[in-house]
Amino acid sequence: MPLSPALSTSAPAWFKERATNAWSQFQTLPLPSVRDENWRYSNAKSIPLESLANADVPDSDVVKVAVAASVELEKWSARLVFVNDCLAASESSQLPAGVICVPFSQALEQHSDAMREHFMQRQMQLGSEKFAALHLAMLKAGTVVIVPRGITVPAPIEVFHWVSGENAAIFPHTLVIAEDNAAVTVVDHYRSCTSEAGFSCAVADLIGKPGSHVTYIACQEMSEEAQAMHLSSTVAGKDAQMKSFQLQLGANWSRSESVSDLVGKGARSDMLSVSLPLGDQIVDQRTLQNHKAPNATSDLLYKNALYDSSRTVFSGLITVDEGAHYTDAYQTCRNLLNSDTAEANSLPGLEINADQVKCSHGSTSGPVSEEELFYLKARGIPDNEARRLIVLGFADDVIQRIGNDAIEQMIHARVEEKFARLG
Amino acid sequence: MSLKIENLQARIGEREILKGLTIEIKPGEVHAIMGPNGSGKSTLSKVLCGHEDYEVTGGSATLDGEDLLSLSIDQRSRAGLFLAFQYPHEIPGVTNANFLRAALKARKPDGEDVDAIAFYRQMYARMDQLEMDRSFTGRNVNEGFSGGEKKRNEILQLMMLEPKYAILDETDSGLDIDALKIVSRGVNAMRSAERGFLVITHYQRLLNYIQPDIVHVLMDGRIVKTGDRSLALKLEEKGYDWVKDEALPAAA
Ligand SMILES: Nc1ncnc2c1ncn2[C@@H]1O[C@H](COP(=O)(O)OP(=O)(O)O)[C@@H](O)[C@H]1O
Numbered sequence: 001m002p003l004s005p006a007l008s009t010s011a012p013a014w015f016k017e018r019a020t021n022a023w024s025q026f027q028t029l030p031l032p033s034v035r036d037e038n039w040r041y042s043n044a045k046s047i048p049l050e051s052l053a054n055a056d057v058p059d060s061d062v063v064k065v066a067v068a069a070s071v072e073l074e075k076w077s078a079r080l081v082f083v084n085d086c087l088a089a090s091e092s093s094q095l096p097a098g099v100i101c102v103p104f105s106q107a108l109e110q111h112s113d114a115m116r117e118h119f120m121q122r123q124m125q126l127g128s129e130k131f132a133a134l135h136l137a138m139l140k141a142g143t144v145v146i147v148p149r150g151i152t153v154p155a156p157i158e159v160f161h162w163v164s165g166e167n168a169a170i171f172p173h174t175l176v177i178a179e180d181n182a183a184v185t186v187v188d189h190y191r192s193c194t195s196e197a198g199f200s201c202a203v204a205d206l207i208g209k210p211g212s213h214v215t216y217i218a219c220q221e222m223s224e225e226a227q228a229m230h231l232s233s234t235v236a237g238k239d240a241q242m243k244s245f246q247l248q249l250g251a252n253w254s255r256s257e258s259v260s261d262l263v264g265k266g267a268r269s270d271m272l273s274v275s276l277p278l279g280d281q282i283v284d285q286r287t288l289q290n291h292k293a294p295n296a297t298s299d300l301l302y303k304n305a306l307y308d309s310s311r312t313v314f315s316g317l318i319t320v321d322e323g324a325h326y327t328d329a330y331q332t333c334r335n336l337l338n339s340d341t342a343e344a345n346s347l348p349g350l351e352i353n354a355d356q357v358k359c360s361h362g363s364t365s366g367p368v369s370e371e372e373l374f375y376l377k378a379r380g381i382p383d384n385e386a387r388r389l390i391v392l393g394f395a396d397d398v399i400q401r402i403g404n405d406a407i408e409q410m411i412h413a414r415v416e417e418k419f420a421r422l423g
Numbered sequence: 424m425s426l427k428i429e430n431l432q433a434r435i436g437e438r439e440i441l442k443g444l445t446i447e448i449k450p451g452e453v454h455a456i457m458g459p460n461g462s463g464k465s466t467l468s469k470v471l472c473g474h475e476d477y478e479v480t481g482g483s484a485t486l487d488g489e490d491l492l493s494l495s496i497d498q499r500s501r502a503g504l505f506l507a508f509q510y511p512h513e514i515p516g517v518t519n520a521n522f523l524r525a526a527l528k529a530r531k532p533d534g535e536d537v538d539a540i541a542f543y544r545q546m547y548a549r550m551d552q553l554e555m556d557r558s559f560t561g562r563n564v565n566e567g568f569s570g571g572e573k574k575r576n577e578i579l580q581l582m583m584l585e586p587k588y589a590i591l592d593e594t595d596s597g598l599d600i601d602a603l604k605i606v607s608r609g610v611n612a613m614r615s616a617e618r619g620f621l622v623i624t625h626y627q628r629l630l631n632y633i634q635p636d637i638v639h640v641l642m643d644g645r646i647v648k649t650g651d652r653s654l655a656l657k658l659e660e661k662g663y664d665w666v667k668d669e670a671l672p673a674a675a
Pocket residue numbers: 435438440458459460461462463464465466467476
């Protein structure tokens with residue numbers, strides 16, 4: 001059975017209409033061509049659309065195993081587990097009063113106005129209109145978080161999305177709205193129940209109203225037979241501080257598109273990513289830092305440690321609109337090549353239409369520094385352990401910027417576990 | 424028992440830098456090597472540690488009878504050789520504490536780990552001696568450290584690894600007088616009948632604080648003069664030229 005939308009009857013009419021339109025849009029839009037600038041060095045045919053199928057309602061055994069494996073952070077304010085886009089577990093008693101953190105379907109019914117205002121209101125800008133349309137058409141699961149003014153959610157909200165079944169596809173959605181001066185951290189995990197092929201096509205929209213703090217972490221650890229797509233956007237209002245982190249460890253092909261709009265004066269957005277591809281894994285990363293207001297800062301740091309015949313593509317663009325004076329925008333991609341056959345492609349870019357702007361972009365690719373190795377070995381650390389420390393340090397250098405010890409430790413441990421799988 | 428360097432010759436690319444250098448350091452002794460910039464002081468220290476840029480073309484180096492030159496870089500360190508670098512490298516993302524633990528773990532039998540509580544107790548005691556703030560344990564190795572902080576960090580590693588022979592390469596450069604005193608105190612605390620030191624310096628100032636038993640002058644890849652502490656004072660007063668004048672006619 002090929003993919004086909006299964007509309008929930010309880011959804012509001014506006015949503016049904018958008019989903020129906022999205023389905024026809026998905027069917028009409030052509031697959032992006034490799035000649036499309038947003039798809040250079042990558043290939044949308046990596047996603048086997050023809051062989052994918054709607055994910056089945058999972059067996060109770062599968063659900064039990066997935067729920068039991070959904071433990072990462074020791075402390076959380078709320079935790080939701082989805083298996084094949086079906087809610088399998090949820091616990092939210094630790095949330096401060098007034099904070100909304102509900103499954104997507106419930107948000108549609110109970111918070112229709114807020115959803116109507118904020119749900120997928122932005123144009124895709126980095127090449128995946130077709131996949132965003134597919135996501136909207138197929139969407140039934142995910143998490144909607146709305147934090148009222150001035151409220152800080154103390155511990156992270158942690159969400160697990162599991163896919164089970166050969167060629168099954170899931171469409172996880174995340175919508176976070178932090179009202180004025182609110183603060184929240186949300187962690188999404190994308191995982192496969194087995195080593196089967198499958199597809200996750202996720203969308204995450206993060207909206208930071210003036211003075212809010214939003215930290216968003218996406219950990220992609222799908223099966224190495226799977227494909228993973230993550231389309232995210234952040235909107236940073238006046239003096240808002242947005243931080244997003246992408247961990248790409250799984251899938252044989254993954255693509256992340258991350259757009260950050262700085263729409264309020266004094267806003268800040270940190271865009272971070274770590275990947276550690278092995279074998280013939282491909283990690284495709286597209287980013288956009290849009291400065292639309294003055295005195296805002298965006299700082300992007302993506303690091304990839306490549307092994308074997310793996311490949312990464314980083315394509316990043318900074319745009320500074322007219323009037324966005326005193327912008328500070330930085331973009332750095334560093335690739336650590338641990339094999340002669342690994343390949344890192346970097347396409348940095350800048351478009352500046354304002355004055356008094358500080359912008360820098362740069363990318364580096366190379367093997368482990370001999371001088372770093374010498375320093376560690378000169379202290380008695382053997383070659384393989386020295387390399388391990390340097391590669392984990394290379395990743396930790398980004399991880400340390402998250403600014404939350406528990407999350408940093410969790411991500412470090414995931415990277416370390418993947419590293420241990422190296423020969 | 425000694426760190427014994429005999430007629431050591433080494434080059435980088437086509438360039439001869441060490442041209443037959445001989446020194447023997449016994450446990451309990453502190454030797455100083457002084458010499459003008461470019462004479463080969465750092466080269467000697469890096470060659471002994473096994474830096475791969477340098478090719479040894481002749482001579483020998485042994486540590487308590489063991490052939491150093493046949494060991495890998497990390498084996499040399501575990502055999503008991505330590506170098507406090509003139510320019511310590513930064514290691515992004517690796518904290519000082521993790522780095523030191525890894526270095527200590529490498530000295531344990533396979534699979535055995537460092538006792539975390541004893542490790543931190545020891546490290547904090549050593550840091551107190553060096554007047555280093557405890558926050559340095561969680562900071563990445565040498566990243567964003569001032570020149571003086573890097574040098575203290577080198578001595579902290581020396582104190583934690585307790586080598587048999589320690590080479591200090593211009594540990595005084597970049598230190599103000601207070602830091603110099605603190606670092607010297609740390610080094611002096613490590614002096615013992617079981618440990619030998621080779622203190623490399625351009626200036627005699629350091630030798631007021633770390634007093635050597637023997638002073639050598641290195642010029643153009645060779646030891647051209649050896650004496651006691653008074654030699655260092657004479658070098659400070661008169662510069663290096665008189666040694667050159669003494670040494671060169673003999674070579675001519
Ligand atoms: N990597 C290198 N490549 C080329 N020449 C070098 C290199 N390292 C050192 N040298 C040369 O070797 C000589 C000795 O250098 P060095 O041992 O650093 O001297 P010192 O430490 O006594 O100042 C100098 O002339 C220096 O220019």
